[in-house]
Every structure is written in structure tokens, then in C-alpha cells.
Amino acid sequence: MQQQNYNNHVRYYAPHHFIFYPILLVGIILSLRQVFVHPDNTEWVAITGLFILTGWLSFMLRQHYALINQNRIVRLEMRFRYFVLTGQRLELLENQLTFGQIAALRFASDSELPALVQRAISENLSPKTIKQSIEHWLPDTMRV
Numbered sequence: 624m625q626q627q628n629y630n631n632h633v634r635y636y637a638p639h640h641f642i643f644y645p646i647l648l649v650g651i652i653l654s655l656r657q658v659f660v661h662p663d664n665t666e667w668v669a670i671t672g673l674f675i676l677t678g679w680l681s682f683m684l685r686q687h688y689a690l691i692n693q694n695r696i697v698r699l700e701m702r703f704r705y706f707v708l709t710g711q712r713l714e715l716l717e718n719q720l721t722f723g724q725i726a727a728l729r730f731a732s733d734s735e736l737p738a739l740v741q742r743a744i745s746e747n748l749s750p751k752t753i754k755q756s757i758e759h760w761l762p763d764t765m766r767v
Contacts, residue, residue, distance in 0.1 A: 627762030629754050632730070634766065639685065647678045693766055694722060701725050709737050716744060723750040732759035 625631060635641070654671040661667060698717075705713035717725070724743050727750035731739045735757060743753055 626760070627764065628760045629757070632754075632763070643681070644678070647674060647681075650674045651678070694726075697726050697729055698722075701729055704729075704733070704736060705740065708733055713740075716740065719744045721750075724748065724753060726750065727753035729763060730754060730761055731757050732761050735759060 651671060651674045654667055654674055657664070657667040658671055702713045705711070720728075720740075720743060728736060728739060728743065731753075739753065739756065742748060742756075748756070
């Protein structure tokens with residue numbers, strides 16, 4: 624497996640991103656074409672609406688449930704790691720960090736994490752800047 628870093632950490636789910644969505648997009652395009660070719664036929668408008676609604680709902684529900692659960696796990700993981708490394712509770716600092724910052728900090732190695740947490744708070748670093756500041760990337764290969 625290729626070593627994970629800032630440039631390659633985005634992950635795709637092939638059946639969803641490369642099969643379901645392309646088929647749905649083709650369905651939307653073809654049904655929209657039929658709407659313009661046969662403007663008096665309202666069935667194609669309904670079919671197009673159903674395609675669009677199906678795509679939107681599938682995207683929102685898939686993302687919503689997985690991300691809420693993942694966000695909870697990331698917070699718990701970071702709380703545990705920070706406590707193990709420093710003996711202090713991260714909960715005391717969490718109100719000074721956004722979730723995006725916490726999520727970005729999870730890629731930092733154990734040797735970098737405590738100092739990077741303090742730097743993220745003091746300099747109000749963006750998640751992107753936090754990720755780019757990491758010298759020893761800790762991969763997260765199990766996220767959704």
C-alpha cells in the first residue's frame with residue numbers, strides 16, 4: 624500500500640463514486656434531453672425529478688450517517704491519544720479548536736501531536752495548514 628500523505632489522503636468508494644453516480648448522471652442527462660425533445664410530455668419531467676431526487680437523497684444520507692459516526696470516533700480517538708501522550712485531557716482544549724482542526728490533527732504522529740495542538744490553538748491554524756505542517760504523517764486508512 625502506498626504511504627499516505629497530504630497529496631493522496633482522499634478516499635473514494637468505487638461502487639458509489641464510479642458506478643452509481645455515473646449511471647445516475649447518465650439517467651439525468653438522458654431524461655433532461657427527453658424533456659427538451661418532448662416538452663409536452665410531463666412524464667419525462669417527473670422521471671428527471673425522480674433521478675435528481677434519488678441522487679441527492681443517496682448522497683446526503685450516505686454522507687450524513689457515516690460522517691456523524693466518523694466524527695464521534697475521531698474526537699474520541701484524539702481525546703485518547705492526547706491523554707496518553709500528555710496525561711492531560713483534550714476536552715479542556717476542545718472549545719478552542721474546531722472539529723476541522725481536530726480532524727486534521729489526527730494525521731500527526733505521536734511525537735508531533737502535543738506541540739501541533741498548542742500551535743493550532745495559538746496560531747488558529749486552518750485544517751489545511753495543520754495537514755501541511757505534519758512532517759511524519761500518520762495514515763488513516765479506515766475512514767469512510
